[in-house]
Amino acid sequence: MRTRIVSILQREEPLDEVEVAGWVRTRRDSKAFSFIELNDGSCLRSIQIIADADLPTYGEVSRLATGAAASIKGKLVPSQGKNQKWEILASEVRVLGECPEDYPLQKKGHSREFLRSIAHLRPRTNLFGAVFRVRSRLAHAIHTFFQERGFVYVHTPIITGSDCEGAGEMFRVTTLDPHAAKRQHDADDFFGRPTYLTVSGQLEGETFACALADIYTFGPTFRAENSHTSRHASEFWMIEPEMAFCDLQGDMELAEEMVKALIGDALTHCEDDLKFFNQFVDKGLLERLEHVVTKPFERVTYTEAVEILLQSKQSFEYPVEYGLNLQSEHERFLTETHFRAPVTVCDYPKDIKPFYMRRNDDEKTVAAMDLLVPEIGELVGGSQREERIGLLEENMRAHELSMEDYGWYHDLRKYGSVPHAGFGLGFERLIMFVTGVANIRDVIPFPRTPGSAAF
Numbered sequence: 187m188r189t190r191i192v193s194i195l196q197r198e199e200p201l202d203e204v205e206v207a208g209w210v211r212t213r214r215d216s217k218a219f220s221f222i223e224l225n226d227g228s229c230l231r232s233i234q235i236i237a238d239a240d241l242p243t244y245g246e247v248s249r250l251a252t253g254a255a256a257s258i259k260g261k262l263v264p265s266q267g268k269n270q271k272w273e274i275l276a277s278e279v280r281v282l283g284e285c286p287e288d289y290p291l292q293k294k295g296h297s298r299e300f301l302r303s304i305a306h307l308r309p310r311t312n313l314f315g316a317v318f319r320v321r322s323r324l325a326h327a328i329h330t331f332f333q334e335r336g337f338v339y340v341h342t343p344i345i346t347g348s349d350c351e352g353a354g355e356m357f358r359v360t361t362l363d364p365h366a367a368k369r370q371h372d373a374d375d376f377f378g379r380p381t382y383l384t385v386s387g388q389l390e391g392e393t394f395a396c397a398l399a400d401i402y403t404f405g406p407t408f409r410a411e412n413s414h415t416s417r418h419a420s421e422f423w424m425i426e427p428e429m430a431f432c433d434l435q436g437d438m439e440l441a442e443e444m445v446k447a448l449i450g451d452a453l454t455h456c457e458d459d460l461k462f463f464n465q466f467v468d469k470g471l472l473e474r475l476e477h478v479v480t481k482p483f484e485r486v487t488y489t490e491a492v493e494i495l496l497q498s499k500q501s502f503e504y505p506v507e508y509g510l511n512l513q514s515e516h517e518r519f520l521t522e523t524h525f526r527a528p529v530t531v532c533d534y535p536k537d538i539k540p541f542y543m544r545r546n547d548d549e550k551t552v553a554a555m556d557l558l559v560p561e562i563g564e565l566v567g568g569s570q571r572e573e574r575i576g577l578l579e580e581n582m583r584a585h586e587l588s589m590e591d592y593g594w595y596h597d598l599r600k601y602g603s604v605p606h607a608g609f610g611l612g613f614e615r616l617i618m619f620v621t622g623v624a625n626i627r628d629v630i631p632f633p634r635t636p637g638s639a640a641f
């Protein structure tokens with residue numbers, strides 16, 4: 187039976203018999219033996235295998251080009267080389283799949299752009315192997331974080347009839363034939379009404395928070411937003427906790443605690459991969475992550491943030507003015523230059539925010555918050571929700587939301603309404619932050635962005 191390379195490399199004792207399987211990274215031949223570097227994706231490191239020319243199966247070794255798959259039995263012995271603790275003296279070499287010379291990863295040093303065009307092979311590189319191991323670990327850490335705190339995991343629907351963010355950036359889900367000769371009506375569509383891919387599980391999440399109190403969702407979300415940036419994807423994953431009996435303060439506290447806990451988890455459990463990123467992707471990464479775990483986050487109101495930006499004497503591409511959205515360059519100035527720490531901005535003007543946010547006593551702002559981190563900008567967006575039925579109705583009218591579509595959401599305020607709050611954390615942005623990888627296309631297995639949905 188095969189043993190994963192990660193567990194072999196952690197061993198304290200040698201082994202008389204061990205079997206590994208993986209893909210050949212390199213092979214070097216000398217007269218008397220061949221060195222094979224084999225990687226199975228279980229960790230960054232490969233294991234070195236020495237195949238003696240006297241082996242009965244030595245004929246197989248010449249078929250092991252870079253990229254070929256092999257299964258190898260042998261003896262685990264302390265390595266003579268100084269780069270590794272263990273190596274395997276092969277007793278049997280079996281080729282599982284040969285790899286011809288046109289293998290695109292034959293050569294090293296391909297650009298990230300090129301690697302995106304071979305998204306089916308790029309997980310076999312050091313960089314992408316590391317990114318996707320970290321992605322997996324963080325997904326686990328997210329569930330652990332919430333489960334340990336008694337939150338219930340809720341699966342909100344992917345096909346929905348409501349536009350949570352009200353931005354109209356939804357992908358329509360339909361079985362209507364766009365080429366049909368006869369005009370077709372919404373009522374003839376598959377669900378008898380227009381439906382879309384969800385932009386957020388929040389509204390459905392609120393219904394469960396108003397029953398199970400503390401819940402979270404973790405699933406894919408979709409936005410037909412024509413943003414060509416390194417931080418926007420058309421399909422991305424979001425974590426959305428929702429808490430009954432909680433206000434904006436509690437919401438901000440949870441978001442900050444969560445970011446710290448997730449980064450702490452990655453530092454503990456993804457040490458080799460993070461060291462690799464620190465060496466080859468972003469030299470300041472480990473220092474930045476340690477800083478985020480140990481230092482308190484800053485907090486400012488939107489009004490204070492606008493003051494800071496106006497007084498900064500920085501020249502920004504987009505204007506800074508009370509009532510306008512903060513752009514990514516503004517967010518990054520606040521967190522990277524001004525505070526040099528993650529910062530939570532709260533109490534935004536109500537006119538630039540969705541219908542569900544709770545109005546503050548000043549009548550001008552809402553109980554919203556965004557958590558900004560260096561290099562990324564907005565990592566988390568959340569708010570306390572409007573639980574007062576009259577004010578919610580006012581917002582629904584202002585946003586032209588119909589009772590027919592949103593009556594169920596309105597009901598939550600009619601039947602036992604409670605203060606509640608929640609947020610959404612963009613999973614890919616978290617992975618970018620933790621790995622230092624600067625483009626969202628390189629932290630999701632098969633990226634979907636405007637104009638691009640290969641594979």
Ligand code: 4AD
Nearest residue numbers: 386388418419422426565566567568608609610612
């Ligand atoms: O700020 P957003 O739009 O908030 C919501 O959707 C709320 N309903 C969440 C809630 O309160 N439950 O999105 C939340 C986060 C952002 O802070 C960002 O990290 C990420 O989702 N995000 C994106 N990530 C990648 N590509 C995009 N196009 C993204 N849009 C938002």
Ligand code: MG
Nearest residue numbers: 556564566567
């Ligand atoms: Mg937002």
